[in-house]
Amino acid sequence: MSHFGRSGPPDIKDTFSLLVLNITFRTTADDLFPLFDKYGKVVDIFIPRDRRTGESRGFAFVRYKYAEEAQKAVEKLDGRNVDGRDIMVQFAKYGPNAEPIKKGRVVEVFPKEKGRSRSRSPRPRYRDSYRERDYRRRSRSRSRERYDRDRYRGRERDRHRIRSRSLSPDHYGGRGRGRYDDDRRSRSRSFDSASPARRSPTTRRSWSPRRSSPFADKSPEKRGHAKRSPSQSVSPRARRVDSRSPRHSSDED
């Protein structure tokens, strides 16, 4: 595997983050690493991907250990043609936590425990959270939303069906969450109310098991192929073992 911290950012306390724009949607961190590593110590490379499609969003973050090396990389790699497109390298303006970067340096994620007074203050919400960016607007590119609609039109039905049944209280445990009985019952009623087939306790207008299985011939899974590299982060130490595992050639997609 060639990714640094699959459990989040490894150590960004003393790193300088660079924003790499205009890369192709097929460029991976493995492609960027040798380029940027030539100009300094690259601590981590992260390419944000779409949470639904999992594809690259067209930009990357390269974190250097030293600002001078990062500056050099900006000067040397800005405008460089990578994979057919001229990338744009610049210092990141915001940190991973949507906090402003101080002099190009990534500030610590959580500076320190400054008491709970900070927790009480309304934390500045991100410029666009996931639900807003990926589920409401989800249109970083104008022509993309039509693709999304066309592509996920058939899946949304299944997703809704699953979501209606995905209320598994066992997974939530009892941590902090009180009695889910009442909550679940009220929730279920909400669903019934929202359901087009609003039925009275005495009169069932429509919910008769007329059809046995509308989704009989629908395969729930039809995708499972990786385009190029499933990893999103590259590691200098893991780059050596980045070579494919000694598996059969026909085994990979």
Add this chain to the structure above:
DNA sequence: GTTGAGCGTT
């Protein structure tokens, strides 16, 4: 298989 302003992950 597609697209092209922007600022990020368990």
